[in-house]
Amino acid sequence: MSEAPSDYNAGVDPERALKYAIQHIKDERAQIIEGVIETVPPTWDHEASIDVIREQIRARARELDCVIGSGNLDLPGSPNWYIPDLAVVPAAAAKGAGALLPDQTLLVVEVTSDSNADTDRVVKRKRYAEYGAPLYLLVDRQERSVTLYSEPAQLGYTRADGPHPYGTPVQLPGPFGIALDTSRL
Numbered sequence: 063m064s065e066a067p068s069d070y071n072a073g074v075d076p077e078r079a080l081k082y083a084i085q086h087i088k089d090e091r092a093q094i095i096e097g098v099i100e101t102v103p104p105t106w107d108h109e110a111s112i113d114v115i116r117e118q119i120r121a122r123a124r125e126l127d128c129v130i131g132s133g134n135l136d137l138p139g140s141p142n143w144y145i146p147d148l149a150v151v152p153a154a155a156a157k158g159a160g161a162l163l164p165d166q167t168l169l170v171v172e173v174t175s176d177s178n179a180d181t182d183r184v185v186k187r188k189r190y191a192e193y194g195a196p197l198y199l200l201v202d203r204q205e206r207s208v209t210l211y212s213e214p215a216q217l218g219y220t221r222a223d224g225p226h227p228y229g230t231p232v233q234l235p236g237p238f239g240i241a242l243d244t245s246r247l
Contacts, residue, residue, distance in 0.1 A: 076141070077139070077140070077141055080094060080097070080099075080141060080143075081094070081136065081143050083099075084099060084143050085134070085160070085161075087099075091145055092145075093143055093144050093145045094141055094142055094143040094144075095142065095144075095181055095185060095186075096141060096142065096185060097141035097142075100178070102145050104147075104175070105175070107203070108147075108173055108175055108203070111173045111201055111203060111247050112147050112148050112171070112173055114244075114246045114247055115148060115171055115199070115201070115242065116130055116148060118240070118242050118243065119150065119169070119234070119238065119240065119242075122238050122239075122240055123150050126150075126152075126168070126237055126238075127152065127153050127154070128150050128151060128152055128153060128168060129150070129151055129152075129153050129156040130148060130149070130150050131148070131149060131151075131156075132145055132146055132147060132148055132149065133145075133149065133151075133156065133159070133161070133162065134160065134161035134162070135149065135161060135162055135163065135164055135167070135170075136161040136162070136163060137163075137164065137189055137192075137193050138163070140189070142189055143161070144164075144186065144189075146167075146170045146171065146172060147171050147172050147173045148169075148170075148171040149162075149167045149169065149170050149171070150167060150168045150169040151166055151167050151168065152166070152168070163193060163194075164189075164190050164193035164194055164195035165193060165194030165195065165196075167195050167196070168196060168197065168237065168238075169195075169196070169197045169198075169199060169234070169238070170190055170195045170197070170198050170199070171198075171199045171200075171201065172186055172198070172199075172200055172201070173201040173203060174200070174201065174202050174203050174204055174205075175203070176204065179202065179203075179204050182200060182202075183200065183202065186198075187200065187211060187218065187219065188217075188218050190211075190214070190219075191211065191214035191215060191216075191217075191218045191219045192214070192216055192217075192218075193214075194214050195214060196212065196214060197210065197211070197212050197234065197235070198210070198211040198212075198214075198219065199211075199232075199234075199242075200224075201247060202225065203247075205225065206227060206228045206247075207224060207225035207226060207227055207228065208224055208225065208226050208228070208230070208232050208242070208244050208247070209222055209223065209224030209225045209226070210222070210223040210224060210232055210233075210234065211223075212235065226244065228244050228245065228247045229244060229245045230244060231243060231244065232244055
């Protein structure tokens with residue numbers, strides 16, 4: 063009987079192995095946050111907030127020939143693999159794609175939960191900017207506020223519109239050019 067290797071990293075690219083594994087977890091949706099695997103079990107209240115945003119951007123996304131969903135986003139060169147609560151991506155990029163890059167999105171939306179609010183507020187905000195997601199909308203259910211981040215750079219977004227309390231309209235810039243009604247969040 064051969065002995066198990068003492069170092070499983072020997073000859074293995076840990077990032078590739080982790081990202082391969084995350085795509086093969088049966089019956090679970092999971093993401094990788096700074097090297098830690100997290101399952102994604104949203105509550106109905108969480109889903110209701112996402113639906114409010116989805117309803118308002120659906121028509122404009124169709125006009126832009128985009129898909130709205132929560133597909134996988136890879137952040138190559140890092141131990142991160144995200145499943146955003148909602149993303150708007152060009153239909154051509156989504157067709158046949160297993161995962162996209164944040165810079166291939168037009169908008170990424172994260173809605174905080176009690177268990178991961180700081181991840182959405184800090185970690186994902188920084189990483190989405192670093193990987194070029196042009197717009198990041200943070201719906202903070204604990205703070206009852208909405209913030210739109212734009213102008214991504216290596217160290218984070220250089221522009222923040224908010225936080226705005228629920229009920230304040232939030233303007234999505236081009237290519238969307240619509241105001242989000244946040245009163246139903």
